[in-house]
Amino acid sequence: MKLNKLLLLLIFVLSATIAVAQNSSELKRKKEAIQREIELLQRNLTKTAKNKKLTQSQINALNTQISLMQNKIAVINSEIKNLDNQIHENTNTVINLKGQLSQLKKEYAGMIRFAQRNRNAYEKMMFVFAASDFNQAYKRIKYLQQFGQYRKKQAGYIQGTQKDLNYKIVVLDKNLKEKSSLLHEQENEKDKLGKNKNEQAQVLNKISKQEKQYKQDIVARKKQQAQIDRSIRAAIAREIAIAKKKAEEAARAAERAAAARAAAERAAALAKAKAENKPAPAAVAAKPKTVTANSSNNYLTATPEAARLSAAFESNRGSLPWPVATGTTTESFGKHKEGQASYDNAGITIQTNEGAAVRAVFNGKVTKVGNALGRYYVLIKHGQFFTVYQNLKSVSVGQGDDVSTKQTIGTVASSGDIPELQFQIYRGTVAQNPAGWLSGK
Structure with missing residues (x-):
């Protein structure tokens, strides 16, 4: 015992x-x-x-x-x-x-x-x-x-x-x-x-x-950021417009095909009735199946490939890799206030090592490579989702390129001698908080 x-x-x-x-x-x-x-x-x-x-x-x-x-x-x-x-x-x-x-x-x-x-x-x-x-x-x-x-x-x-x-x-x-x-x-x-x-x-x-000079610097910086954000949203809007046009063209093509099938079926029915010496059948209006979209985001997932990519991106919420191997968030998503001035951060600001490689966080296609004030930004499409990588010193991808998860797309630049990356995620044109999408360290 x-x-x-x-x-x-x-x-x-x-x-x-x-x-x-x-x-x-x-x-x-x-x-x-x-x-x-x-x-x-x-x-x-x-x-x-x-x-x-x-x-x-x-x-x-x-x-x-x-x-x-x-x-x-x-x-x-x-x-x-x-x-x-x-x-x-x-x-x-x-x-x-x-x-x-x-x-x-x-x-x-x-x-x-x-x-x-x-x-x-x-x-x-x-x-x-x-x-x-x-x-x-x-x-x-x-x-x-x-x-x-x-x-x-x-x-x-x-x-x-x-x-x-x-x-x-x-x-x-x-x-x-x-x-x-x-x-x-x-x-x-x-x-x-x-x-x-x-x-x-x-x-x-x-x-x-130095309050006066400091405020002027903040205002100038935020104006620049707002200009870049508008450019990014415009690029996303163009992608939605292109997807919408393709969806509408596909719908019209489907309608034409349906109308052609209906006409062929009508002609065949008339020929059969004539051969059998029967009265011609009444004409029936064709009701082709059309492609509809309830929101602009639906156009971005109109194709099976885009729908699968979008679903895969969303299923990785909370486990996407960081856009840099080493870094820390120094400015969070949302509203911020500096003295009397307030502004919105559409993403997060990540400080990292000098010359750090910037990586795609998921498979996708490069939609745009832009240049603003001597710095580059890259916009990558993942179905109805978009990721944005701002403040790049150099870029190693071009518009239309397919990229894979963790593929290097450029190197980070310095802001006031401090290397930092502005990273954003959009669902359509709506900014998301990247903190909820990236994996824990």
């Missing part, structure tokens, strides 16, 4: 240890990913540190870096909490194993004392012959045999329990050292966060001194 309890305890401890190890491993991966993003932003900020003129990209990088540092501290806190739970469990396990070991040693000591009292063969024979009948004598012989075997097992249990106890003590010591290391890391991150917040305060003070 005691053995069963010990085995159950060891199984429980092993299961809990595996679960905690998996959780700890996930937290560690998350922390490392956050640290890589922080380092990327820091490299970009270091390159622009000597610039007297502040840019929106620099401010976004600094704000994002502070947010990531806060996230990293939160992950470290989760790691510490996780370790505290593990330390508590391991401490209880050590106490239980010590109790089990003490009990096993007491039982083993009792068996040794009994064996000492009955250590020679004569005494064992007297113990057997003192039985009142044959059945009792047989039971005493079996008892002596089982007693010897049980004593050997008890010695094995003691060794195994001692081994488990030593292992748990080592693990507990490792947990305590790891917690001490995490607390030290937490303090370092808090110090770094404090320095970055001081830097943020200095930047805000600098902005207030």
Whole structure:
């Protein structure tokens, strides 16, 4: 019974240890990913540190870096909490194993004392012959045999329990050292966060001194972005118009074919009636099946190939690869406010490494390669969906090219010496939030 309890305890401890190890491993991966993003932003900020003129990209990088540092501290806190739970469990396990070991040693000591009292063969024979009948004598012989075997097992249990106890003590010591290391890391991150917040305060003070120039830069930048967005929406509208024209031509062709079939059937019926000397059948108006579309997006999926591509793109919502191998979002989708000015971001802004390759996030066809203010943008069609890649230094695809998932389509350019990509997703002409479509890092 005691053995069963010990085995159950060891199984429980092993299961809990595996679960905690998996959780700890996930937290560690998350922390490392956050640290890589922080380092990327820091490299970009270091390159622009000597610039007297502040840019929106620099401010976004600094704000994002502070947010990531806060996230990293939160992950470290989760790691510490996780370790505290593990330390508590391991401490209880050590106490239980010590109790089990003490009990096993007491039982083993009792068996040794009994064996000492009955250590020679004569005494064992007297113990057997003192039985009142044959059945009792047989039971005493079996008892002596089982007693010897049980004593050997008890010695094995003691060794195994001692081994488990030593292992748990080592693990507990490792947990305590790891917690001490995490607390030290937490303090370092808090110090770094404090320095970055001081830097943020200095930047805000600098902005207030350069407010007029800074506002002018924001207005100019947003005008440029709005111009590019209008050009992109116009290109999408043209694609819809082309698809609509093709759908309507297909519908008219179907109507003509239906009318021709009806005329042929009418002529055949007339000829048959004449041959059989019967009255001509009444004319029946042909009702050809026409192709209709309830919305502009339906035109984009009018063909089976486009419909399949569109469905495949939509089924990958939340798991599309990032348009760059390494990067972090510094400006999210939707409305933003800078001082008194507000503006819409039709996509997300991703800061990345200098010269980073820009990749298509899904199979599709290049609809347009545009140039605005010395920078390129690429529009790729995926059925009724479109992806847009703005602020490219160079482009390696052309209009009409078929592209595959993760295929390089160009390299990212720098905005104010900071390499960043503006990425957008449209369903028809309606902008989507890319954050909900891209996979987690």
